[in-house]
Amino acid sequence: MALFIRTIIKYILVPIGIIYAAFNKSKDEILILMYHRVDDDVKRELAVTRRDFNWQMNYLYRKGYNVIPMDEAYFRIWEHSIRGKNIVITFDDGYEDYYTNAYPVLKRYGFPSIVYLCPGYIGTDKKYWWDKDEKHARLMQWKHIYRLNQEDLVDFGSHTMTHVDMDKLKREEFDTELGMSKRLMEDRLNRSIRHFAYPRGIYSKFGEEALGRYYDTGVLISNGKKIDKECNICNAYTLKRIPILKSDGRYLFIARIKGWLVLEEVIRKFIMSYRTGRRR
Template identity: 30%
Template sequence: MSLKSGVKSAIAVAWDAGSRLSRPAPKLTILYYHAVPAAQAAAFDTQMAYLKRTANIVAPDHTGPLAIDRPNVAVTFDDAFRSVRENALPALARHGVPATIYVPTGNLGRQPGWRMETSGDRDEVVMTAEEIAALPSDLIAIGSHTVSHPHLTKLSDEEVGEQFGASRAALEGLLGRTIDTLAFPYGDHDARVVELARQAGYRFVYTVAPQAIAAGDTATSRGRTGADPGDAPGLFALKTRGAFDWMPMASSLKRRLRPRS
């Protein structure tokens, strides 16, 4: 573990301890994964078994009541990699854990055409249209991850609208059902991008910044906590309890204190 990761984990432990003492209102924590390599399938299965034992598992767009006696957790996957179908789906089915997969429609059946977010993803392949259509709809929900996985804040309004509209139309045509949630590639967004997503018909959009989501919260944008099958058990448990919710506040404070050039 790097020094930076160690510091983050130490803060998370302290945050978690403080939360247990103060007993705050229940919250929803949304986890997001990318790939699940075959070598980590057993570790992922262990994580899902842990969630089934300890958490109230809901969908990432859940707006109803939340459990007060256990963590409330949703599971999501970005990029629709084939390894998720091959190595994660069996564990999700075995433990009855629903999940949402966000699909980049311009790369179906091909290796990613974008800059990888983690080094382990470079050999992955996106599922084909047929593979996505065959996913069990009672367990797996589908959302958009745009067409080509761009940095959305670098695009014009027209280009962003095309990414949102074309990906949604492709998925609705493939699946025959409404697609109205979207995960931002790289988590890249601003107020303009969120508003364009809302105008394009998306009820919820998802970032990559941890967030404690309160019961009944209907804000369009929702944060998520990054998870990995290789996370140590203690670290994964902290993530499910929302122990990294302090990170956006720390980032905001860091930006305020950064000397202006």
């Protein structure tokens, strides 16, 4: 019922978004899509179904979207060369269903993607706190990551060592959560780890400053900055991502990438700012 209500509310918001988009249309932009899980057995908003995920990737393929890796997105921001409609596909947390369900679809369409990992959980029996009562919450092990590391279409980024909120960290803890995460993955995978995702999209000014010592980019959620021709290297650590949710299904996925759910983004940003303010 909750899923149905969310879907109906989003459909109600779409007409407002269509009007807004008509006056704020950008021909040249990079949209970063944020996924977490592709699993039919998980009933949460952050888990899209296999069927919907395949449809969404097929839609991007049919409509000729240019799906690019995060490295190329960073290069285009740096060079001020954002042209056309570009998509970056990201996955957070490193669930095993990325390996079993998502990557085979991405490979079929030749789409690159980046997975943001918390190496403090890899190779352990630990679950994320929100998965305490979730039966289907297996994370990728190093054996899965090693195999994916051989694929040209897969990149990895850091999501801190232990998925800690950035505004909870003391200054002396940043090297552990940001630096150790990077060093451990680089040692394991023999590749550069250049990109970072803020856990839960929670931003802190000192966190942004600390990122500059380790990474080239940092991605938020609705509280990030839109990537278009006005974007520049100064905000590469606060890039906007678009969350793709179970209740989006197919047609609301189209609405998301066309910018028709902008009012929902405003509401989400307000709630996130309010929660962050209360935590301080």
